[in-house]
Amino acid sequence: MTTGPLILGIETSCDETGVAVVSGGEVLATVLSSQVDAHARFGGVVPEIAARAHIEAIRPMVHLALRRAGVHSDQLDAVAATRGPGLVGALMVGYSFGKAMAWTLGAPFVGIDHMEGHLFAPRLEHVDFVPPAVVLLASGGHSQIVHVREWGDYEILGSTIDDAAGEAFDKIARFMGLGFPGGPVLDRAAEGGDPDIVKFPRALRERPYHFSFSGLKTSVVTFLEKAKAAGNVPPLADVAAAVQEAIVDVLVDKTFNAVEATGVERVAGGGGVLANRRLRERFREEANRRGVALHLPSPALCTDNGAMIAAAGEFHLKRGDVTPWIADVSSSLRLGAS
Ligand code: KG4
Numbered sequence: 001m002t003t004g005p006l007i008l009g010i011e012t013s014c015d016e017t018g019v020a021v022v023s024g025g026e027v028l029a030t031v032l033s034s035q036v037d038a039h040a041r042f043g044g045v046v047p048e049i050a051a052r053a054h055i056e057a058i059r060p061m062v063h064l065a066l067r068r069a070g071v072h073s074d075q076l077d078a079v080a081a082t083r084g085p086g087l088v089g090a091l092m093v094g095y096s097f098g099k100a101m102a103w104t105l106g107a108p109f110v111g112i113d114h115m116e117g118h119l120f121a122p123r124l125e126h127v128d129f130v131p132p133a134v135v136l137l138a139s140g141g142h143s144q145i146v147h148v149r150e151w152g153d154y155e156i157l158g159s160t161i162d163d164a165a166g167e168a169f170d171k172i173a174r175f176m177g178l179g180f181p182g183g184p185v186l187d188r189a190a191e192g193g194d195p196d197i198v199k200f201p202r203a204l205r206e207r208p209y210h211f212s213f214s215g216l217k218t219s220v221v222t223f224l225e226k227a228k229a230a231g232n233v234p235p236l237a238d239v240a241a242a243v244q245e246a247i248v249d250v251l252v253d254k255t256f257n258a259v260e261a262t263g264v265e266r267v268a269g270g271g272g273v274l275a276n277r278r279l280r281e282r283f284r285e286e287a288n289r290r291g292v293a294l295h296l297p298s299p300a301l302c303t304d305n306g307a308m309i310a311a312a313g314e315f316h317l318k319r320g321d322v323t324p325w326i327a328d329v330s331s332s333l334r335l336g337a338s
């Protein structure tokens with residue numbers, strides 16, 4: 001028996017159609033239709049293709065999630081869907097579908113900030129994850145260090161001034177000819193590599209919580225071009241490991257700067273980059289060393305999924321934050337801005 005309202009969560013902000021049924025913070029079913037193959041030959045997500053693929057997937061995915069959860073749509077207490085940020089055409093598919101479904105069922109509809117969804121992901125597996133906490137959010141479009149004072153009360157301590165961490169993984173992997181999406185391929189390529197063959201720059205040391213990754217990209221390009229010209233290109237695994245270490249280093253350093261400054265006893269993470277194995281290892285080491293509790297979602301809940309949207313939806317529903325029917329998607333929604 002579940003202990004909370006039954007929430008359907010829909011995520012379509014980028015290239016994954018994620019649908020889940022959650023109740024009382026428990027995931028009853030979560031399904032995902034990935035579009036990786038459709039975008040791979042373009043080396044990145046093509047917004048038009050993403051929107052069309054969501055249109056094809058949304059209905060079967062919703063049916064599949066309900067069936068796996070053993071729930072009939074009539075039983076749902078609310079429908080939650082990602083409202084932004086993300087690709088506007090992609091967002092519109094899940095958001096409109098969710099809104100229409102809620103309307104038809106006579107149930108409340110809750111539009112969710114995608115990044116707040118990532119904040120809620122650790123809670124699905126860690127019941128002891130309660131604020132105050134510092135959370136690193138690192139995805140393809142955003143990198144933020146958030147001081148979660150309370151659920152719904154977020155202080156953004158730092159963010160990227162140029163590329164997001166996931167974007168850095170994606171762009172550098174693409175330049176290295178590793179394929180798409182760059183994060184997971186670079187993670188695998190770095191296996192067994194020696195990260196010390198070259199030390200790429202760690203930018204913005206002087207700003208404790210802010211990130212900058214575009215200089216790293218330039219420095220990897222320059223390094224590889226010089227190495228090629230000299231006929232002296234190091235093994236791919238070593239270069240990948242050095243790139244990964246440069247990104248992971250700053251993410252870990254700055255997150256723990258925030259842990260220290262705020263004095264919180266819990267640290268967590270969310271977003272696709274938190275699936276990175278080296279980052280997870282470094283987070284574990286650092287949290288242990290400092291004696292703070294660490295709450296990392298399992299990798300499948302770090303990347304985009306419907307369960308985190310349903311979890312955030314459950315929180316907002318309980319607070320009475322129901323989204324008006326006239327509200328539309330907002331591709332530039334910013335966490336902590338409202
Ligand atoms: O949160 P997410 O699934 O989607 C967005 O909201 O953007 O994050 C996707 C990002 C991509 O940039 C992807 O390359 C990165 O997360 N990513 C990883 C790993 N898995 C996904 N980055 C590093 N290592 C990984 N294992």
Ligand code: ZN
Pocket residue numbers: 114118139140271272303304
């Ligand atoms: Zn995401």
